[in-house]
Amino acid sequence: MKDIAEQEVIDIGDMDVEAFNEYANEQGWSDGMPLFVPTEAKVAKFVETVRGDNRPYPPVPPRQVVPTLQALAANAVMAGCKPEYFPVVTAALRGVLDPEYNLHGTLATTHSCAPMVMVSGPIRHELNINCGTNCFGQGRQANATIGRALGLMLLNVAGAKPGEMDRSTQGNPAKFTFCFGENEEENPWAPYHVQRGFAPTDSVVTVMSGEGPHNLNDHGSTTGDGLLTTFAGGMSNPGSNTIYGKGPMFVIIGPEHAATLKRDGFTIDSIREELWKRSRVHLSRVSKENLVTYETTGHKPDGDWLSIGRDPKDIHITVAGGAGKHSAFIPSFGGTTVACTRIAR
Amino acid sequence: MRIFNPSFGMAAAGPAKVTLQPVNWATDAIALISNSKPNARELLEGVRAMLGAHRPVDNIHFHAKNSASQPAPKELIEKVAKNYKAALLALGD
Numbered sequence: 001m002k003d004i005a006e007q008e009v010i011d012i013g014d015m016d017v018e019a020f021n022e023y024a025n026e027q028g029w030s031d032g033m034p035l036f037v038p039t040e041a042k043v044a045k046f047v048e049t050v051r052g053d054n055r056p057y058p059p060v061p062p063r064q065v066v067p068t069l070q071a072l073a074a075n076a077v078m079a080g081c082k083p084e085y086f087p088v089v090t091a092a093l094r095g096v097l098d099p100e101y102n103l104h105g106t107l108a109t110t111h112s113c114a115p116m117v118m119v120s121g122p123i124r125h126e127l128n129i130n131c132g133t134n135c136f137g138q139g140r141q142a143n144a145t146i147g148r149a150l151g152l153m154l155l156n157v158a159g160a161k162p163g164e165m166d167r168s169t170q171g172n173p174a175k176f177t178f179c180f181g182e183n184e185e186e187n188p189w190a191p192y193h194v195q196r197g198f199a200p201t202d203s204v205v206t207v208m209s210g211e212g213p214h215n216l217n218d219h220g221s222t223t224g225d226g227l228l229t230t231f232a233g234g235m236s237n238p239g240s241n242t243i244y245g246k247g248p249m250f251v252i253i254g255p256e257h258a259a260t261l262k263r264d265g266f267t268i269d270s271i272r273e274e275l276w277k278r279s280r281v282h283l284s285r286v287s288k289e290n291l292v293t294y295e296t297t298g299h300k301p302d303g304d305w306l307s308i309g310r311d312p313k314d315i316h317i318t319v320a321g322g323a324g325k326h327s328a329f330i331p332s333f334g335g336t337t338v339a340c341t342r343i344a345r
Numbered sequence: 346m347r348i349f350n351p352s353f354g355m356a357a358a359g360p361a362k363v364t365l366q367p368v369n370w371a372t373d374a375i376a377l378i379s380n381s382k383p384n385a386r387e388l389l390e391g392v393r394a395m396l397g398a399h400r401p402v403d404n405i406h407f408h409a410k411n412s413a414s415q416p417a418p419k420e421l422i423e424k425v426a427k428n429y430k431a432a433l434l435a436l437g438d
Contacts, residue, residue, distance in 0.1 A: 065354025074349040156352040335414030
């Protein structure tokens with residue numbers, strides 16, 4: 001008999017859901033929340049949804065195994081996905097497998113990063129993905145389970161077991177799930193996937209290894225210039241990875257803030273430029289010891305300032321959320337990229 | 346009831362096996378490689394100083410990844426493989 005880790009199909013007898021969850025915990029398959037049972041019949045329904053996508057998967061680091069569609073589908077079933085979510089989850093997986101995403105580094109690091117999954121295009125509404133009020137939070141099956149399914153794949157296929165390969169000092173609630181949709185309907189500029197060269201009619205998944213969203217509260221500013229001062233202040237953080245491990249970051253602008261910025265003539269590019277200039281960290285806020293480390297590893301200050309990325313293009317901008325005067329800053333792991341994958345349908 | 350194993354995967358083809366050459370720790374060139382995190386360099390400086398009590402150190406050199414969060418670049422790995430018989434890696438963290 002093969003070891004369980006080598007068996008593609010396992011006969012678990014007549015276990016009920018509770019017994020299966022005990023069994024799955026023993027196998028190390030769980031993120032700690034209850035799982036659905038990945039029966040052959042359920043897995044087959046999920047696999048059917050991606051039959052048009054025949055591109056092979058590369059070995060998944062750090063474990064370096066080549067996953068089967070059935071194993072991937074088993075994770076999506078366990079997460080509570082509907083079958084029609086599966087193409088979104090596999091697109092997200094392809095994104096984190098972009099070599100520039102640095103999956104091994106982002107999973108093994110002591111940093112708290114988790115894969116941020118953002119969905120753009122028509123599929124957002126077809127799957128009832130929350131793009132508006134409370135889009136980063138609870139309440140929608142698609143948001144909750146798509147992000148969770150990717151997390152389970154990284155646990156079970158990639159091998160990112162907490163305390164073993166996943167060495168995060170404190171972790172992050174976003175490791176359970178972090179999936180939302182762009183609010184394209186209230187975005188006065190181009191949706192993110194269009195900024196990246198996709199057609200508006202394409203459905204696209206964007207992934208970045210990020211921290212959870214940091215709130216940018218501004219109820220008082222009535223001008224775009226004022227809002228950018230607040231945004232930049234929230235982004236200017238000497239404790240961020242990107243102050244030395246230069247890399248991308250997202251600013252997710254709430255619709256009301258976006259409308260003010262648009263009214264005052266700001267574009268995506270001009271917002272980037274302003275945030276880049278205003279979010280620099282003054283050396284008086286950086287410890288002497290850290291400054292020595294940054295300088296000896298090639299991250300020299302520009303005069304009395306340290307930038308929070310390589311250039312303005314490291315600041316990625318889009319719109320999500322609902323009514324209210326809030327936006328969000330999502331810094332990344334640093335040594336990673338923002339990867340976009342068109343959903344094969 | 347039969348289920349699909351969520352951790353199942355096929356083994357990827359591994360890299361070609363290399364034959365390690367014996368190292369003469371008393372004379373051979375050694376690379377001391379830092380992962381670019383704080384204190385890795387200090388650790389390696391201590392190692393170099395201790396080696397200096399037993400052997401010449403003019404062919405023991407420091408190297409560092411250019412980012413703590415990313416793999417060592419191919420050029421660095423090739424340079425170390427070409428010029429050194431041994432490498433010691435320090436993980437500051």
